[in-house]
């Protein structure tokens with residue numbers, strides 16, 4: 647039996663729309679992500695379990711994880727024996743935490759291990775991106791690659807090996823708050839302008855390249871000073887109840903950055919101290935999340951997708 651865990655991720659990471667993503671690890675040691683379990687079976691079987699399984703279509707053919715199994719058998723490992731695939735759906739749907747990416751990455755990584763196909767990093771990333779695009783309203787790598795590789799990833803189709811890891815200040819904390827309602831990624835992409843002005847495009851390129859260079863030269867405070875989302879946030883903030891209020895209140899509590907995680911509605915902050923992170927988490931728990939929501943103080947998950955057990 648192969649059991650693989652795939653962590654939640656923050657797509658865009660404020661300055662890198664569709665181009666930056668960061669994997670999250672709650673500091674309390676809990677796992678924030680999906681798990682795929684693959685084991686030999688007399689015939690193919692799919693089970694979806696976990697806290698959010700009931701939010702997914704009951705028909706296996708509509709579940710991305712099962713679709714990955716069908717594709718893998720047809721196009722990657724036709725000789726693979728029959729398997730039981732269990733997806734433990736531990737991330738909320740439409741959360742802004744890379745939920746569909748977690749299911750896809752965990753499933754393909756588990757199948758690659760089980761079938762001993764030893765796909766390359768690029769082969770796996772391309773497979774994963776193909777499937778995540780089915781439901782996300784566009785092909786983007788900024789959940790897939792941080793989820794798979796861990797850390798903060800500068801990622802895209804034109805990038806060598808599809809992704810480059812960037813360093814961050816290891817002292818940074820990330821508070822991720824899922825408010826308890828969903829926002830469909832495809833809907834959140836539909837409200838974005840189809841084109842950028844020359845000025846906006848140049849400024850986006852300047853901001854992203856400067857941010858990346860400042861991280862690579864360990865100028866972390868300077869990187870934080872330009873970490874803002876001028877591309878998606880202005881159009882998506884109105885879709886997220888409470889976001890503007892959080893953005894107005896959290897800096898006074900020590901949030902260096904407040905931005906939308908991926909396509910939302912989860913928001914995240916970057917804090918330099920644990921005390922500031924705790925203050926922000928407390929405010930968010932009292933003002934941003936409902937009874938279905940949650941808030942985690944995190945560090946980056948530098949391990950990415952990994953096996954939990956091999957039996």
Ligand SMILES: Nc1ncnc2c1ncn2[C@@H]1O[C@H](COP(=O)(O)OP(=O)(O)OP(=O)(O)O)[C@@H](O)[C@H]1O
Nearest residue numbers: 709710739740741742743744745746749781830831
């Ligand atoms: N295993 C799966 N995990 C997540 N979504 C799935 C899965 N299988 C099918 N879906 C469908 O894909 C769509 C996911 O849409 P969307 O991309 O908005 O959310 P998400 O990927 O779950 O969240 P996130 O904003 O964190 O990326 C939903 O309609 C959901 O029903």
Ligand SMILES: N[C@@H](CCO)C(=O)O
Nearest residue numbers: 657664786835908909
């Ligand atoms: N980068 C994509 C998805 C991130 O989760 C978006 O913002 O639509």
